[in-house]
Amino acid sequence: MTAGPLLELAGVSKRFGxxxxxxxxxxxxxxGDAVGMVGPNGAGKTSLFSLISGDLSPNSGEVHFEGRAVTxxxxxxxxxxxxxxxxxxxxxxxxxxxxxxxxxxxYRGAGLRGHAASSLAAGVLDEADLRKQANSPAxxxxxxxxxxxxxxxxxxxxPRLLLLDEVAAGxxxxxxxxxxxxxxxIRARGVAVIWVEHVVRALVGMxxxxxxLAGGRIIGDGEPLAVLASPAVKDVFLGTSYGExxxx
Amino acid sequence: MIESAPSATPQRVTRSRRSARWNAVAGAVAVxxxxxxxxxxxxxxxxxxxxxxxxxxxxxxxxxxxxxAGLISVGQQAYIGIGAYAVFVLADNxxxxxxxIPVAALVSGLVAVPASFLLLRLxxxxxxxxxxxVAEAVLLAVLRSDSLGGGTGATLRGLSDLDPALRQAYTYxxxxxxxxxxxxxxxxxxxxxxxxxxxxxRDNEIGARSVGVRVALAKGIVYFVAAAGAGAAGGVLIISQxxxxxxxxxxxxxxAYMIFVALIGGLGSIEGPIVxxxxxxxLQQTLAxxxxxxxxxxxxxxxxxxxxxxxxxxxxxxxxxxxRLFPVGYFLHPARGTVKVKS
Numbered sequence: 001m002t003a004g005p006l007l008e009l010a011g012v013s014k015r016f017g018x019x020x021x022x023x024x025x026x027x028x029x030x031x032g033d034a035v036g037m038v039g040p041n042g043a044g045k046t047s048l049f050s051l052i053s054g055d056l057s058p059n060s061g062e063v064h065f066e067g068r069a070v071t072x073x074x075x076x077x078x079x080x081x082x083x084x085x086x087x088x089x090x091x092x093x094x095x096x097x098x099x100x101x102x103x104x105x106x107y108r109g110a111g112l113r114g115h116a117a118s119s120l121a122a123g124v125l126d127e128a129d130l131r132k133q134a135n136s137p138a139x140x141x142x143x144x145x146x147x148x149x150x151x152x153x154x155x156x157x158x159p160r161l162l163l164l165d166e167v168a169a170g171x172x173x174x175x176x177x178x179x180x181x182x183x184x185x186i187r188a189r190g191v192a193v194i195w196v197e198h199v200v201r202a203l204v205g206m207x208x209x210x211x212x213l214a215g216g217r218i219i220g221d222g223e224p225l226a227v228l229a230s231p232a233v234k235d236v237f238l239g240t241s242y243g244e245x246x247x248x
Numbered sequence: 249m250i251e252s253a254p255s256a257t258p259q260r261v262t263r264s265r266r267s268a269r270w271n272a273v274a275g276a277v278a279v280x281x282x283x284x285x286x287x288x289x290x291x292x293x294x295x296x297x298x299x300x301x302x303x304x305x306x307x308x309x310x311x312x313x314x315x316x317a318g319l320i321s322v323g324q325q326a327y328i329g330i331g332a333y334a335v336f337v338l339a340d341n342x343x344x345x346x347x348x349i350p351v352a353a354l355v356s357g358l359v360a361v362p363a364s365f366l367l368l369r370l371x372x373x374x375x376x377x378x379x380x381x382v383a384e385a386v387l388l389a390v391l392r393s394d395s396l397g398g399g400t401g402a403t404l405r406g407l408s409d410l411d412p413a414l415r416q417a418y419t420y421x422x423x424x425x426x427x428x429x430x431x432x433x434x435x436x437x438x439x440x441x442x443x444x445x446x447x448x449x450r451d452n453e454i455g456a457r458s459v460g461v462r463v464a465l466a467k468g469i470v471y472f473v474a475a476a477g478a479g480a481a482g483g484v485l486i487i488s489q490x491x492x493x494x495x496x497x498x499x500x501x502x503x504a505y506m507i508f509v510a511l512i513g514g515l516g517s518i519e520g521p522i523v524x525x526x527x528x529x530x531l532q533q534t535l536a537x538x539x540x541x542x543x544x545x546x547x548x549x550x551x552x553x554x555x556x557x558x559x560x561x562x563x564x565x566x567x568x569x570x571x572r573l574f575p576v577g578y579f580l581h582p583a584r585g586t587v588k589v590k591s
Contacts, residue, residue, distance in 0.1 A: 053458065079460040091455030093448045095516070099261075099580040104448045107441050109460035118261045122580060134580040135265070157459055 004067045006031045006192050007083075007161055012051055012061030014216075021047035022058065023216035029194065031160065034187050036203035036224060037196045039213035040236060045196045046088060048213065049163045052194075053085040054078040065161070079109045084159035086150040088166045092138040098149055099125065099134040102156040109157025121156055127182060128152035144175055151179075155186065162186065164195040168202050176202050204228070212236070263439065264575030271573055282424055286417035294420040298488045300529050301427035305481045306502065307509035307521035308430050309474040312437075314507075315515035316446040317470040318453060320372060323379025325502040326363075326386045327356040327475040331482025332492045333396055339406040346422055349483035356479025357472050364471045368464060380500060387498035401493040404486050419488050426480045434518055437473065438576040442466055447576075450516055508546065512553050514560025518574040523562045 007029040014022040021044040029035055039045050050056040052063065054075035063071045070078050084105075093101050102124050106117040125131045128148045133141060138149060147167050154162055164183070168176045180202055187193055187206075197203050203210065203224070210227040212220035214236040220227040227233055286294055306324065313319040334352035339345045363382055370378050391399050407415055437443050445466045448456040457463050486492045505528070513524020531549070535542040557564060565571060 055454065055458070074457065075454075076457045076460050076462055079458060085458060087455070087458070091452045091458065093451035093455060095451055096447055097577060097579075100444065100447070100578050103578055104444050104456070104461060105459035107444065108462070111460075118259065118578075118580070122259045125580075153455075153459055 005029060005064075006033070006066060007052065008064040009052070010062045010064070012058045012063060014047060014051060014056060014058050020216045022051060022061075024061065025051075025216070025218060027211070027218065029161070029192055031192055032187070032190050033192045033194075033209060034207045035192075035194045036207035036210045037194060037213060038198075038200060038203065038210065043213040044216040045213055046165055047216075049085055049165055049194075049196065052161075053083055053163060055085075076108070079157050079159075080111060082158075082160035083163070084109060084154035084157040084161070085163035086147075086154050086165050086167055088169070090146045090150045092141070092146060092149055092153075094139040095137055097135050097137055098130050098141070098152075101138055101149060102152050105153045105156030106158075109159075112158075120158065124152045124155045127155065127185070129178075129182075143170055147171065147179075151182070159191060161192045161194070164193060164197075166197055167195075168197055168199050180206055200228070260581040262579050262581065264572065264577060265579050268575040271575065275573075279424070279428055283421065286420055291413065291416045294416060295488075296529070296533075298420055298423040298484070300525060301423035302481045302484055302488075303505060303509060303528065304521065304525040305427050305430040305477055306506045307513070307525055308434055308518070309477040310503075310506035311510045311513075311515055311517075311521045312434055312446075312470050313474045314510065315517070315520070316438075316450045317467045318372070318449060319368075319467060319471065320376045321379040321474070322376050322500060322503040322507075323381070323383035324474065324478045324506065325498050325500060326379075326383035327360060327478035328482035328485065328502055329383075329386060329390065329492075329494065329497040330356045330359055331479030332486040332497050333390065333402070333482075334479065335483040335486050336396070336402045336404055336492060339404055342406070345404060345406050345483075345487050346418060349422060349426065349480050349487075352483040353476040353480040356482070357476035360472050360475030361468075363475075364468050368467055368471065380503075383498055383500070387494055390494045390498070396494075399494060401491060404490050404492070407487070407490065419484070422487060423484045426477075426484050429480070430477050431518065431522075433473065433477070435574050435576065437469075438518065438574075442469060443576055444578075446470065508550050510560075511550060512560055514562035514564075514566075516559075517562055517566065518576070519566070519572075520560050520562040523565075524560065527561065 005028045009025055009027040012022050012025045025048065037045055047056060051058055054070070054073055054077065058071065062069060065078065065081055065083060070081065093104070099121060102121040103117060106112050106120045110117070110120060112120055125134055128151055130145060130148055130152055133145060141149060151164070151167055168179055171179065176199060183193060183195070184206065195203060195207065207224060209222065210220070210224035211218055212227055212233045219236060220230050220233040285297070310321070310324060313321050331352040334355040335345050335348040338348035338351055367375055367378050367382065390396050396402055438446065445456065445461045448461055449463055449466060453463060482497065485497065509524035509528050510521050512527055513522065514520030531546060535545055553560065
């Protein structure tokens with residue numbers, strides 16, 4: 001176990017014109033943590049992921065991964081260091097096969113070669129239950145399988161920190177349950193997970209820490225049920241008193 | 249601390265579903281037949297084929313740029329011209345023009361390296377315009393250079409004591425060699441791990457970056473290869489014409505032809521530009537005596553194809569018959585006798 005934190009954000013801010021998506025965010029994640037993240041639409045959840053993964057670079061603040069400053073590294077470099085993400089709208093390689101999709105990750109993200117790379121890719125496909133589709137083009141997959149491919153491709157990078165952006169959105173209850181099972185197994189291997197999801201039930205069952213974002217700020221951080229119960233979170237996340245009334 | 253993913257049953261990975269041995273045999277036979285043509289047909293046929301091979305090489309490289317790396321260049325004529333002038337200079341200094349072709353390719357490639365540092369920082373349309381600007385800049389430099397013949401052009405020396413029939417045969421073989429080298433090089437590049445990177449970039453650049461692909465490096469390699477290939481094609485061009493005229497060799501028309509061929513054949517596959525070149529030459533041969541109509545019909549075909557057959561003729565064929573002449577993929581064979589249990 002490394003002594004320091006796995007991921008550390010210090011005063012990270014990001015603006016697009018007058019819109020602030022990250023307002024001096026500070027955050028520490030330790031190796032093996034399972035963190036859930038919730039917040040209303042536009043709270044800055046996906047932007048925060050992009051700031052961690054390197055798809056966006058902050059206007060100010062620092063990002064450290066395993067004690068190393070990664071603020072100025074692009075997403076490919078951060079991926080090779082051990083940060084992998086999925087995208088809310090899958091970014092599959094449409095005209096490549098499912099196996100090839102994951103193989104790129106094993107070659108580049110995990111830095112493996114030859115047999116080691118194809119073994120990892122095949123193993124990840126087993127884990128994501130995509131082995132049967134291994135040789136079909138990604139364009140032939142349905143939504144559930146696409147979400148699984150997003151996950152498989154991130155796993156193919158052999159990450160130590162996995163960012164999951166709404167992998168369960170649009171899935172049915174049993175499909176979500178299957179996915180949670182897969183994520184549990186990934187966690188059991190010591191991979192830290194940050195999981196953004198609107199399906200709060202799926203999150204609360206799995207994570208041991210919940211962060212609530214609103215307006216680019218962290219307004220709740222701690223034990224999941226306690227966070228959900230806090231007045232500030234209730235107010236923003238469930239809406240105003242009108243929203244709370246309609247929930248019953 | 250972190251275990252690897254659960255190790256799977258032993259698996260076997262090959263580069264295509266079926267054996268590709270027959271594709272290789274067919275390719276070798278095709279090259280052998282083409283190589284023997286100077287013994288079998290008249291020089292006017294091989295003369296047409298020289299131009300066809302030049303265009304095939306150029307379109308193949310343009311497809312690598314645009315179809316894989318997402319680099320829409322309209323300035324490859326810069327490297328055609330540099331290659332042609334490199335052969336001229338080398339021949340002037342006593343090197344055989346045929347041996348000068350690979351050197352010309354290297355010269356074009358080396359010029360492309362510093363140019364790529366500037367150009368690859370630019371996004372799509374800016375990149376496209378900037379490539380053209382680079383080509384025009386090279387043209388202006390040549391026009392002002394007296395030792396290269398300025399605006400009048402330059403005549404290739406070193407081939408005058410060769411018997412014309414022999415010269416035409418050598419030219420034909422040089423053009424064939426450049427086309428085969430371009431296709432083979434493209435095939436080997438796409439089969440390599442860089443090829444897998446490029447295919448991923450073709451499909452989704454942000455996704456490729458997110459799984460650790462060095463996008464800028466892959467694009468740089470492609471830009472270098474495309475420039476070197478264009479240089480070789482330019483070398484063949486000056487040998488076949490014995491003369492190089494700057495405004496013609498640096499003409500943006502070259503880019504228009506490359507784009508046309510790659511588009512009608514289909515972007516993003518090795519086979520596309522081959523099909524496109526054949527179609528282009530059939531159109532050219534049938535419409536040659538129709539004057540302006542030739543260009544009007546060519547343009548209309550390009551527009552209609554872009555609208556209704558965006559993946560080109562080869563896209564239609566390969567979708568319909570699941571056909572791949574150049575196996576560059578990875579095929580994961582099912583594990584024998586084991587049934588996967590988990591969820």
